[in-house]
Amino acid sequence: MAVKITSLCINCGSCIDECPAMAIVSADDAPVDTDVTYVRPEKCIECEGSDPRCASSCPSEGAIVWDLPYIVEYNDYYVDGHNKGVYKIRENKKGETLFPAVSPKPFQESVSITKRKTHTSVIE
Numbered sequence: 001m002a003v004k005i006t007s008l009c010i011n012c013g014s015c016i017d018e019c020p021a022m023a024i025v026s027a028d029d030a031p032v033d034t035d036v037t038y039v040r041p042e043k044c045i046e047c048e049g050s051d052p053r054c055a056s057s058c059p060s061e062g063a064i065v066w067d068l069p070y071i072v073e074y075n076d077y078y079v080d081g082h083n084k085g086v087y088k089i090r091e092n093k094k095g096e097t098l099f100p101a102v103s104p105k106p107f108q109e110s111v112s113i114t115k116r117k118t119h120t121s122v123i124e
């Protein structure tokens with residue numbers, strides 16, 4: 001990731017259409033057990049710098065927060081989240097799960113790791 005959607009989401013759906021990476025799906029379409037809209041971390045490209053399109057369109061402050069970069073350094077974090085059902089990372093045609101070690105994604109270096117680890121709201 002990327003960004004993550006929290007329980008403050010009101011399921012308005014605005015962010016789904018805004019995402020250029022088609023990384024966001026409704027709760028009904030989410031691959032995990034959730035009541036709110038879901039971001040697929042393996043697809044999020046952290047668009048638009050520190051002002052991503054999903055957060056710009058979101059009416060609920062705190063619904064979209066920063067998550068750790070989707071890079072090999074944080075592979076274990078996403079493997080653990082996948083195993084615990086926080087995320088459900090897709091597989092490619094070879095049957096490999098698209099963890100960061102297999103398919104890293106761009107991230108914004110200007111956003112601190114502290115903000116990411118504490119899941120700070122994108123819109124502050």
Ligand code: SF4
Binds near residue numbers: 021024047
């Ligand atoms: S940051 Fe951009 S790419 Fe990532 S989920 Fe939000 S809109 Fe999609």
Ligand code: SF4
Binds near residue numbers: 011057
């Ligand atoms: S725009 Fe915000 S409130 Fe609406 S579905 Fe997305 S995260 Fe939830």
